[in-house]
Structure formats: C-alpha cells, structure tokens
Amino acid sequence: MMQQSYLRRTWAEIDLNALEHNFHEIRRQTDPAAALAAIVKADAYGHGAKNIAPELQRLGADWFAVSNLEEAQELRRAGIVRPVLILGYTPPERAAELAKDRITQALLSAGYAASLSREAEKAGVTVSAHLKIDTGMSRVGFFFQSPERDAGTIEEAAASCRLPGLDVNGIFMHFAVADAGKTGEEFTNGQYNAFWKMIAALKERGITFRWHHCDNSGAILCYPQTNLDMVRPGIILYGLLPDDALGGILPLQPVMALRSVVALLKTIPAGSTVSYGRTYAAEHPVTVATVPVGYADGYSRSLSSRGSVLIRGCRAPIIGRICMDQMMVDVTGIPGVCEGDTVTLVGRDGEDEITFEELARLVGTINYELVCAVSRRVPRVYLRGGSITGIEDYVQSGDC
Numbered sequence: 001m002m003q004q005s006y007l008r009r010t011w012a013e014i015d016l017n018a019l020e021h022n023f024h025e026i027r028r029q030t031d032p033a034a035a036l037a038a039i040v041k042a043d044a045y046g047h048g049a050k051n052i053a054p055e056l057q058r059l060g061a062d063w064f065a066v067s068n069l070e071e072a073q074e075l076r077r078a079g080i081v082r083p084v085l086i087l088g089y090t091p092p093e094r095a096a097e098l099a100k101d102r103i104t105q106a107l108l109s110a111g112y113a114a115s116l117s118r119e120a121e122k123a124g125v126t127v128s129a130h131l132k133i134d135t136g137m138s139r140v141g142f143f144f145q146s147p148e149r150d151a152g153t154i155e156e157a158a159a160s161c162r163l164p165g166l167d168v169n170g171i172f173m174h175f176a177v178a179d180a181g182k183t184g185e186e187f188t189n190g191q192y193n194a195f196w197k198m199i200a201a202l203k204e205r206g207i208t209f210r211w212h213h214c215d216n217s218g219a220i221l222c223y224p225q226t227n228l229d230m231v232r233p234g235i236i237l238y239g240l241l242p243d244d245a246l247g248g249i250l251p252l253q254p255v256m257a258l259r260s261v262v263a264l265l266k267t268i269p270a271g272s273t274v275s276y277g278r279t280y281a282a283e284h285p286v287t288v289a290t291v292p293v294g295y296a297d298g299y300s301r302s303l304s305s306r307g308s309v310l311i312r313g314c315r316a317p318i319i320g321r322i323c324m325d326q327m328m329v330d331v332t333g334i335p336g337v338c339e340g341d342t343v344t345l346v347g348r349d350g351e352d353e354i355t356f357e358e359l360a361r362l363v364g365t366i367n368y369e370l371v372c373a374v375s376r377r378v379p380r381v382y383l384r385g386g387s388i389t390g391i392e393d394y395v396q397s398g399d400c
Contacts, residue, residue: 006379006391010260010293013347014047016055016384018253022239023059025250030220031227037063037085037213039234041071046298046371047238047256048380048392050078056237057082065232069094072103085130085170088140092119095165099125106132107168108140113160120165130170130211131157133198135191137176144198154201161207170211171199172230179218179242188219192226218242221249240367244357254355256371257347258299258378262311262339264290265331274328275320280305287332289316291343294325298373299345302363309343312336313350316343 027036038061039045044052053064053075065085066072072084085104092115098105099120107113107129120127134141142157144150161168173195177184195214202208213230215223220231221242235242239254267287274280274288291309295301304321309329316329331337346354356367363370376394383389 006381006393008261010258010297010345011379011381012046012374013257013259014051014380014382015253015255015257016382016389018239018255019052019055019237020059021253022237022250022255023056023061025252026220026231026233026236027060029224029250030215030231031224034227035062035211035230036060037065037230037232038237039065039232040075041065041067041087041234042372043071043376045235045238045368046374048382049074051380051382051390051392053078053080063230069097069103073097073101076101076103083128087132090116092116095119095127096123096125098127099123102128104128104130104170106130106140106172107142107160107166108132109142110156110160113163113166117163117165126165126167129166129168130172131161131168131209133157133171133173133195135173135194135198136187137174139174141173142198145194147197147201154198154205157198158202158205158207161202168207169209170213171202171209172211172213175214175216175219175223177218178216178222179246181222181243181245188223192223216242218246221246235368238371240356240371254347256356256374258345258374259347260291260293260309260343260345262289262331262337262341262343263292263326265337265339266290273320275304275323277321280320285332286319286330287337288319288328289331289337289343291327291329292325293343293345294323294327296324296375297378298370298375299327300359300363300365300370300373303359306362307359308354309345310347310349310352310354311341311343313352315352 038056040049040053043049063083065087067088069090072086075084087106090105132141134143142153144153178188212228215226215231217234217236219226239252268282270282270284272282293299301322308315308317314334316331319328319330356370360367380392
C-alpha cells in the first residue's frame with residue numbers, strides 16, 4: 001500500500017522519468033517488430049517490481065520475465081495483464097497455478113517437461129511453455145551444440161514439445177558473453193548458430209514456435225541482428241550497463257539513487273579509533289559524521305575505509321568498518337555540515353556523482369549485485385519530475 005511519507009533514515013529514490021527514458025532508448029535500439037520482454041526478476045533488480053512493472057506495462061512492454069512463480073504471481077496482483085515468463089524452476093505440482101494465472105513456464109529439461117506434463121494432466125489444465133535451449137551457459141535447458149553431437153537432445157526436445165498438457169509456443173536461449181565485446185564475439189556467434197540449428201532441426205520434425213528469443217541486455221547493445229521475435233532487456237532498463245566497456249552505445253540514465261542522513265556529528269581527538277576492530281586511527285582531530293546505513297541495508301561492508309559518500313556536494317571518505325546499521329565518515333574538510341543533512345550513497349549531489357559501477361569496482365563485484373542487495377528495510381521512494389508519486393515501505397506493509 002502506497003504511503004505519503006517515509007522514514008528519512010536511509011531510502012532509495014526511484015526516478016520514473018529515467019525508467020521511461022531508458023525504455024524508449026531500448027525501443028529505438030531494437031527491431032520495432034520484436035516484442036519487448038521486461039526483466040523484472042529480483043524485485044525489478046531491487047527497484048520494486050510492484051511499482052516498476054505497471055510503469056513498464058504503461059510504456060508498452062509486451063511481456064515480463066521473472067525468476068519464479070512467486071514473482072510472477074506478484075505481478076498479477078499488481079495488475080500486470082501482459083504475458084509473464086518464468087525463466088527458472090517451478091515445482092511441477094504447481095502446474096494448476098501456472099495455468100490459472102496465465103503464466104508461461106520455461107521447460108528446463110526433458111525430465112522436467114515430463115513431470116510438468118503429468119501434473120498438468122492430473123489438474124486438467126494446459127500450461128503455456130517456452131523451450132529453453134542451453135547453447136553454452138551450462139545452467140538450465142536442453143544442452144545443444146550441434147546436430148551431429150547432440151542428436152539425442154533434438155529428439156528429447158521434440159518429444160517434450162508434443163507432451164499433453166503443455167502448449168510449447170516459444171523457444172529461447174541465453175547468451176553467456178554478449179557483453180564482452182570482441183573477446184566474446186566468436187562464442188556468442190557460436191551460441192546463436194547452435195540455436196538456429198536446433199530451431200531448424202525441430203522444424204524438420206514438424207515443430208514450430210510463435211516466439212524465438214535470445215537477446216539479453218548485452219546482445220541488445222552489441223548484436224542488433226539477433227533481436228528475433230522478442231528482446232529481453234534487464235539491467236539496461238534500470239540505466240546500468242552489463243559491462244563498463246559498453247558505455248556510449250545508449251544514453252542510459254540511472255534509475256536508482258541511494259540516500260541517507262547525517263545522524264550525529266562529533267569531533268574526535270588525534271589517536272582515537274573508529275568502529276569495530278579499531279582499523280582506523282585519527283592522525284589529527286577529525287569531525288566524524290555517523291550515517292544510519294549499514295550492511296543490513298545492503299551497503300557492502302567491503303566498502304569499509306574504501307568507499308566515500310557525498311555530503312553538500314563533497315566527498316566524505318568512510319572511516320573504519322561499516323556496521324550492520326551505521327557507518328562513520330570523515331567530514332573534517334566539508335564546511336557547514338549539520339545533523340540531518342542528506343548523504344548521497346549512490347547518485348548525484350552537485351557536480352559529483354557516485355555510481356553503482358564505482359562501488360562495484362571497489363568491492364570486486366558487478367552493479368547487478370549491488371542494486372539487488374539493497375534490502376527491503378530500505379523504502380523505495382518513486383519520483384516523477386522530482387515529485388514523490390508513491391512509496392513502497394516493505395517493513396510497514398509487512399512484505400519483508
């Protein structure tokens with residue numbers, strides 16, 4: 001339930017104008033005849049699926065894709081009427097729910113397809129499905145590289161498409177290194193060619209599909225020739241890149257900013273230490289600002305004594321270890337800092353900006369992990385034109 005106020009402790013600002021901008025840029029980049037399946041798994045990459053998905057539906061998203069049944073059902077409760085594809089595993093005994101909620105399920109293997117078929121027949125329903133082909137991720141799907149090597153896989157896939165209780169109307173795969181530039185080109189082309197060989201082999205057996213799709217964010221940016229019937233943008237919808245090297249292809253805008261406040265100011269004398277483990281010792285008197293954010297909010301402990309924040313447009317380095325709920329920063333050189341001042345953890349303040357990519361480099365991970373890590377005790381505040389249009393407070397709503 002939307003609220004008109006939120007706790008100004010630590011919060012995430014979600015810019016719906018940036019989301020709209022990114023959506024239209026992606027549509028300009030892709031074949032207009034290709035449907036767009038918006039990836040909103042993992043709570044829309046931490047941005048709040050219940051609020052993001054309706055915006056994307058309004059903008060014209062043709063499909064949605066999620067990880068699991070719970071995420072798919074959340075979209076239906078949020079008013080999503082467009083087709084929804086589950087990319088991962090659903091227990092076969094939930095076949096009746098898939099059919100009732102008009103959710104399309106990925107077929108992950110011959111054994112999985114057979115189990116889903118049995119459960120669908122038992123429930124007296126037909127489940128919409130897309131056949132997943134594994135051309136090199138080695139994750140889920142029918143593993144296939146060539147007709148000569150994997151003739152048995154072709155027959156398994158064909159048999160799965162003929163099973164009762166299943167309407168297999170799509171076929172798809174996932175690129176492993178489409179975002180790796182020239183170094184990934186040979187492998188990506190090999191995956192794409194294998195995919196088409198499987199499609200051709202199934203067509204020879206009388207099996208065709210309405211939907212053929214393989215493009216993730218990296219492929220959308222780098223391989224426009226592989227758009228096919230549908231594209232599946234994920235991280236780029238949220239204004240982030242699948243790889244730093246892909247900057248400049250689309251003028252994307254970050255959708256999420258992360259902010260907190262100065263809870264307390266104090267000056268500590270030279271020789272004083274800060275936080276657990278006493279890893280930081282002041283070499284001179286230091287003005288310390290305590291900020292009420294920590295690793296329980298999804299702000300990585302690995303940023304201890306490495307990251308920085310923005311206060312009044314200036315960088316303030318983190319000092320000492322980040323705690324579960326709080327951290328300390330050095331504001332000695334920043335004039336006029338007051339308790340209650342806004343602290344920008346990610347986002348722009350004045351002429352400076354901290355990005356999820358910057359933080360990811362510091363801790364040795366990827367921007368995907370950091371946005372998904374923003375915990376559900378952090379309210380999402382939705383903005384349009386700089387004004388609040390809605391708030392998702394998972395703690396207050398009981399959705400944690």
